[in-house]
Structures are given as C-alpha cells and as structure tokens.
Amino acid sequence: xxxxxxxxxxxxPIARLWESLRExxxxxxxxxxxxPLLVFELLLFVAPFLILLRISLTDGSQDLRYxxxxxxxxxxxxxxxxxxxxxxITYSIKLGLLATAITVVIATFYxxxxxxxxxxxxxxxxxxxxxxxLTTLVIxxxxxxxxxxxxxxxxxxxxxxxxxxxxxxxxxxxxxxVVGQVYIVLPYAVLAIYSVLATMDWGIVEAARDLGASRPxxxxxxxxxxxxxxxIVATVISFAWSVGAYAAPGxxxxxxxxxxxxxxxxxxxxLTNLQWEVATAYAVVMLLLMVVSIxxxxxxxxxxxxxxxxx
Amino acid sequence: xxEITLSGLEKRYGDTLAVEDVSxxxxxxxxxxxxxxxxxxxxxxxxxxxxxxxxxxxxIHIGDEDxxxxxxxxxxxxxxxxDWALFPHKTVLENVAFGLKMQGTGKDERRxxxxxxxxxxxxxxxxxxxxxxxxxxxxxRVALARALAVNPDVLLLDEPLSNxxxxxxxxxxxxxxxxxxxxxxTFVHVTHDQDEAFTLADRIGIMADGSxxxxxxxxxxxxNPKNRFIEAFLGDTxxxxxxxxxxxxxxxxxxxxxxxxxxxxRTGDADxxxxxxxxxxxxxxxxxxxxxxEPADAATSDGESDRTQPxxxxxxxxxxxxxxxxxxxxxxxxxRYSVAVEDTSVFVERTVADSGAFDAGDEIxxxxxxxDVLAFRDDGSRVDL
Numbered sequence: 270x271x272x273x274x275x276x277x278x279x280x281x282p283i284a285r286l287w288e289s290l291r292e293x294x295x296x297x298x299x300x301x302x303x304x305p306l307l308v309f310e311l312l313l314f315v316a317p318f319l320i321l322l323r324i325s326l327t328d329g330s331q332d333l334r335y336x337x338x339x340x341x342x343x344x345x346x347x348x349x350x351x352x353x354x355x356x357x358i359t360y361s362i363k364l365g366l367l368a369t370a371i372t373v374v375i376a377t378f379y380x381x382x383x384x385x386x387x388x389x390x391x392x393x394x395x396x397x398x399x400x401x402x403l404t405t406l407v408i409x410x411x412x413x414x415x416x417x418x419x420x421x422x423x424x425x426x427x428x429x430x431x432x433x434x435x436x437x438x439x440x441x442x443x444x445x446x447v448v449g450q451v452y453i454v455l456p457y458a459v460l461a462i463y464s465v466l467a468t469m470d471w472g473i474v475e476a477a478r479d480l481g482a483s484r485p486x487x488x489x490x491x492x493x494x495x496x497x498x499x500x501i502v503a504t505v506i507s508f509a510w511s512v513g514a515y516a517a518p519g520x521x522x523x524x525x526x527x528x529x530x531x532x533x534x535x536x537x538x539x540l541t542n543l544q545w546e547v548a549t550a551y552a553v554v555m556l557l558l559m560v561v562s563i564x565x566x567x568x569x570x571x572x573x574x575x576x577x578x579x580x
Numbered sequence: 581x582x583e584i585t586l587s588g589l590e591k592r593y594g595d596t597l598a599v600e601d602v603s604x605x606x607x608x609x610x611x612x613x614x615x616x617x618x619x620x621x622x623x624x625x626x627x628x629x630x631x632x633x634x635x636x637x638x639x640i641h642i643g644d645e646d647x648x649x650x651x652x653x654x655x656x657x658x659x660x661x662x663d664w665a666l667f668p669h670k671t672v673l674e675n676v677a678f679g680l681k682m683q684g685t686g687k688d689e690r691r692x693x694x695x696x697x698x699x700x701x702x703x704x705x706x707x708x709x710x711x712x713x714x715x716x717x718x719x720x721r722v723a724l725a726r727a728l729a730v731n732p733d734v735l736l737l738d739e740p741l742s743n744x745x746x747x748x749x750x751x752x753x754x755x756x757x758x759x760x761x762x763x764x765x766t767f768v769h770v771t772h773d774q775d776e777a778f779t780l781a782d783r784i785g786i787m788a789d790g791s792x793x794x795x796x797x798x799x800x801x802x803x804n805p806k807n808r809f810i811e812a813f814l815g816d817t818x819x820x821x822x823x824x825x826x827x828x829x830x831x832x833x834x835x836x837x838x839x840x841x842x843x844x845x846r847t848g849d850a851d852x853x854x855x856x857x858x859x860x861x862x863x864x865x866x867x868x869x870x871x872x873x874e875p876a877d878a879a880t881s882d883g884e885s886d887r888t889q890p891x892x893x894x895x896x897x898x899x900x901x902x903x904x905x906x907x908x909x910x911x912x913x914x915x916r917y918s919v920a921v922e923d924t925s926v927f928v929e930r931t932v933a934d935s936g937a938f939d940a941g942d943e944i945x946x947x948x949x950x951x952d953v954l955a956f957r958d959d960g961s962r963v964d965l
Contacts, residue, residue: 480658
C-alpha cells in the first residue's frame with residue numbers, strides 16, 4: 270500500500286507526506302491557501318533555526334557570548350570531544366522512552382474509559398484531563414516536591430502503613446523526573462487518542478465479540494488498530510516533549526553529572542558558561558537526533574499498526 | 581439442536597421497561613421474524629439473544645443450554661447488524677475470516693472458507709477490497725458472509741435490510757430466504773417492515789411496547805389478529821366506531837358512525853362470557869381489500885329506494901353504504917379513494933387495471949360481507965364473535 274515508485278526508498282510516513290505534498294502542490298490554489306501558514310513557519314520556525322545554526326558556527330575563543338561574523342566549528346568540537354553529550358543523550362532518550370511508554374499505556378486506557386463512560390462520569394474524566402492544562406507547568410511540576418520528597422506525603426503514607434522502613438528519595442531523582450514528565454504530557458496523549466476513539470463506532474467492537482473475540486481480544490483486534498493514528502500522535506508528542514524536557518528534569522532531577530537532561534546541558538552552556546556556540550551546537554545536534562528518532566518511531570509504529578491488518 | 585427458548589425475558593434501563601415478559605420457543609431451523617414499530621423492544625430482544633445485552637430478568641436457552649449469563653463471545657450465535665459494523669481497517673476477506681480467526685482456525689483454512697462464503701454471497705471478486713468502499717448492498721452481503729462463516733447455530737439479523745433501497749431489499753429478502761432453506765439453521769430476523777416479515781418468516785412475532793403480543797404464521801396473524809394494535813399495524817384498515825345495538829344467536833348488530841347498522845355474523849363457537857353486551861362500544865375494522873365498490877346509481881337502479889338500507893334476506897350479512905368520493909390518490913398499481921360516509925370517511929382501493937375509475941364528487945356504493953369484519957373492544961382486545 271505504501272511506496273509505489275520512486276519514493277519507496279523513504280520510510281513510509283515520509284514517503285506518504287511527500288506524495289501528499291506533491292499532490293497538493295499541483296494545485297496553485299492550494300498553494301495560495303497554504304501561503305499564510307508557510308510565511309508563519311518561515312518567520313517563526315525556519316528563520317530562528319537558521320540563526321541558531323549560524324551562532325553554532327561562530328568562533329568561541331573570544332571572550333564573548335558569541336562572536337558575530339566569525340566562522341568556526343569549535344562549538345561542535347566541544348560537543349563531540351567531551352562525554353557530556355553522550356551522557357545527556359543517553360539520559361534524555363531513556364527518559365523519553367520511559368515517560369512515553371508509561372504515558373501512552375495510561376493514556377490509551379484512560380481514553381478508552383472516557384469513550385466508554387457516559388454522562389457525569391464522562392464529563393468528570395474529561396474535565397480532570399483538561400484541568401492540569403489550565404495550570405502553569407512550573408507549578409504543577411513543583412507540586413510533586415511536597416508529594417514525593419523524603420518527608421513528603423507519599424513517604425508518610427508508606428511509612429505509616431509500614432510498607433517501608435525508611436523514606437525513599439523519589440525527589441530529587443529520576444523517579445520524580447519520570448513521574449513529573451508523565452504528568453505533563455499525559456493530557457495531550459489522552460486527548461490525542463480520545464479524539465480518534467470518539468469517532469469510532471462501538472458496533473464494531475460488539476461485532477467482534479459476537480464473532481467470538483474475548484474482551485481483551487476485541488480491543489486488541491478492533492479498537493487498537495482503529496485508534497492507531499491517535500496512539501502514534503500521542504507517542505510522538507510524548508517522546509519529543511520528554512526528550513527535550515526542561516521543567517521536570519530541572520525541578521525534580523538531582524542534577525548529577527550523568528543524570529542530566531539535554532535541555533539542562535544547553536541551559537548551563539547558555540546561561541552559566543556563556544558559551545553560546547557550544548549551547549547552540551548542542552541544540553542543533555539534539556534537533557537532528559530528535560528528527561531521526563521520531564521518524565524511526567513513527568515508522569515502527571506504522572509497521573506494527575499495519576501488522577494488525579493481516580487476517 | 582438449536583431450539584431457542586425465551587422465558588419471561590425482561591430488560592429494564594433505569595425506569596424504562598424496554599422488554600417485558602417475552603416468552604417464545606423458536607424451533608430448530610425456523611425463521612422467526614420479530615416485527616414491530618421502532619421502540620417496541622424487538623432489537624433489544626435480539627441483542628439479548630446475541631449476548632450483547634444482559635436481561636434484567638428471565639432466561640434464554642439455546643438447545644439444552646442456559647446461555648442467559650453467557651457473554652456474546654461464548655455463544656453460538658452470529659449477528660448481522662443494521663449498520664453492518666464491518667471492520668474498517670480489515671479487507672473484505674479479513675472481515676469474513678475474523679470469526680474463524682477467533683475460533684483458532686489456521687490461516688490457510690480460514691482464508692479458504694472465507695473465500696467460499698464470499699462466493700456464496702457473490703462477493704468473491706471483492707475479497708481484497710476495503711469494505712468502506714463498498715455499496716450498501718455489498719456491505720450487507722459481506723456482513724452476512726461474515727456471520728455465516730462461523731457456522732452459527734443461530735443467525736440473528738437486526739434490521740439488516742432497512743438501510744437498503746426498496747428494490748435491493750426485496751432482492752435480498754429472496755436471497756435470505758434461499759440461504760435459510762439451504763442451511764436449515766435457525767434465523768431470528770428483526771424488522772419493522774411488514775412486507776419483509778411476510779416474505780421471509782415461517783412465523784412472525786409481533787412486538788409492541790416491549791411485549792410480544794402475538795406469534796403465529798404470517799396469514800394467521802394477518803387474518804386473525806389478537807388485538808386492535810396488530811390489526812392497525814399490519815396493512816391498512818378503516819376503523820369505524822359503533823355501539824352494539826342488539827345481539828342474537830346468529831349475529832351482532834352494531835350501530836355505527838357510518839349512519840347505519842352493520843351486521844356481523846356470529847361464528848357460533850364464541851364463549852358466552854365473551855359475548856357483547858348491548859350498548860357496548862366497539863370499533864369495526866373494514867380492510868380495503870374486503871370492500872367492493874360500484875357507482876351508486878347502479879345500486880339504486882334496481883329499485884332500491886332507501887339506498888343505505890338494501891334489501892336483506894335472513895342470514896345474509898352483506899352490508900352496504902353510499903358515500904361521496906372526497907379525493908383520489910394514485911399509488912402506482914392501486915388507486916386509493918377516500919370516501920365521505922355520513923360524519924366519517926373510509927378509504928377503499930382499486931387496482932389500476934380495474935375498469936371505471938371514479939373522480940372526486942362521485943357517489944359510490946361500498947359493500948362488504950359482515951363475516952370479513954373484525955370487531956375490537958375499547959381496550960383494544962379482539963371480540964370473539
């Protein structure tokens with residue numbers, strides 16, 4: 270179904286995007302309609318990125334935040350010669366995968382619950398997913414401090430139930446970072462999956478059960494493949510956001526050398542070390558890695574999404 | 581053995597009683613149509629049979645087994661849904677093979693059997709198509725093949741033809757009938773379309789307000805309806821209000837709003853307890869097919885002076901009234917005349933092929949045999965004459 274001719278060498282989603290863009294660009298009218306968006310993207314996304322790219326290529330040997338007009342790859346030199354990059358990548362990707370996996374699983378069940386519920390319960394479930402979106406990121410992330418810290422609520426409860434003998438340090442630490450990050454992205458993931466489920470006909474699940482599919486089987490055979498577009502969107506949002514996360518690792522992480530998220534490394538170079546060419550070089554490398562991993566991720570999910578189609 | 585027994589089946593949604601005390605035995609290999617207007621509980625009854633709804637009371641037996649609390653996926657029923665409910669992300673063949681896949685049939689075998697089923701419903705060439713690209717009639721066939729592929733003991737059809745146009749629906753009725761005869765499986769078919777029910781059914785179960793009012797062979801429920809609801813629901817009829825004037829051993833005389841007395845012969849086997857009392861109000865059903873019409877002057881020309889009171893010999897139960905044609909409705913093969921008689925109006929029908937069409941304003945004489953008239957009490961129950 271994918272990769273008909275010349276585009277077959279590309280990963281399926283890219284090939285599809287390319288095909289649809291080519292098809293669309295055939296019509297001048299469509300191009301005209303897209304113009305405002307293109308201008309918007311150029312001004313607010315492409316142009317700043319080019320500036321960023323330019324700064325990453327300046328000479329950092331002068332005692333300046335960055336030296337306009339100079340050319341050098343010293344920024345990238347520092348990125349690739351120290352183990353900071355590798356540590357940060359490892360930590361961020363791990364955080365991204367872990368947070369994404371947890372988020373998507375919870376979000377799928379949660380979205381299914383919203384879809385299947387009715388009346389007040391449905392409103393309550395939807396409301397409680399939207400409510401966190403109305404709160405500032407920093408506040409809701411910071412709220413995990415009193416909850417998860419060694420003398421916080423969770424430890425108090427665990428201690429009083431005699432489940433643990435000594436307080437566990439969730440925060441600051443990686444457990445706290447993951448929990449905080451999941452909490453940040455979960456609403457978006459839930460809404461992405463729910464929006465797809467909402468358009469689905471419950472009748473096909475009944476048909477599956479009628480034909481002998483058990484409850485879990487009918488969900489796996491009928492609901493998941495149908496919800497796949499939403500699950501893919503949820504995964505990409507969760508992953509991109511978690512890998513590039515700044516608030517959760519910054520507020521809830523312990524900041525140890527090997528447990529430092531990428532965004533924190535960039536921040537340090539940018540605001541503490543005042544080495545903009547290094548900071549921007551990190552950002553550029555990170556961006557490329559992100560693009561590659563999201564393409565891989567989407568392709569993988571599409572592949573598994575397609576698996577369900579075989580009878 | 582797949583005889584189905586429903587006993588005292590009830591489904592309640594909060595305060596709403598959707599299905600009330602439905603009891604019926606469906607014979608092995610029988611095609612039973614549940615017929616009723618929307619909201620009569622027929623689909624809910626079917627869904628309980630399928631296991632998609634849990635009854636709040638009563639029992640369902642399929643064969644010797646009590647399946648009341650058994651989920652849909654553990655029942656030997658298969659359903660064809662009203663909106664077909666085909667799986668959109670699977671091909672036509674995968675849709676049909678789905679049930680076999682769930683049963684654990686091997687890939688090659690289930691594909692082969694799915695192909696066979698598709699051939700049977702003449703959809704073989706669409707095996708690899710996306711079901712969403714099919715027409716309504718084609719989707720219907722795929723849904724049927726999908727349900728038949730699991731070789732169910734009971735096939736449940738939930739208004740499967742109601743989304744098709746008239747012609748297609750009629751073709752499918754014949755095909756369903758053929759498939760039923762070929763498979764000799766038990767079919768339960770839900771519909772609100774009486775033509776469909778009469779074409780398909782071995783027996784018809786009429787539902788109203790959640791209750792199963794009458795079960796019987798098509799001609800039996802049509803000719804011998806249990807109450808006024810069924811008489812009104814099946815086909816068209818004129819209800820004429822009247823009051824019992826006097827009863828004799830042979831006949832019942834009813835003074836009607838037609839401005840004259842209608843004589844109904846008594847069949848004689850009626851229970852005395854069921855006898856009508858004088859002054860009791862009744863509704864008489866005059867079906868258009870029992871009414872014959874002719875120009876009014878044809879009747880008066882043979883010397884009849886009082887045209888609403890023709891000469892009647894003893895034992896003759898012919899009744900006649902004269903009225904004025906109010907309007908004429910062409911309905912394709914038939915013409916329907918609405919005729920004003922005294923304070924009320926009745927409609928009569930003629931096939932287009934009959935000679936002598938009438939126009940509005942014409943006086944016509946309507947006559948019928950009193951033996952063809954059914955009478956109903958105020959509470960809707962049928963009067964056993």
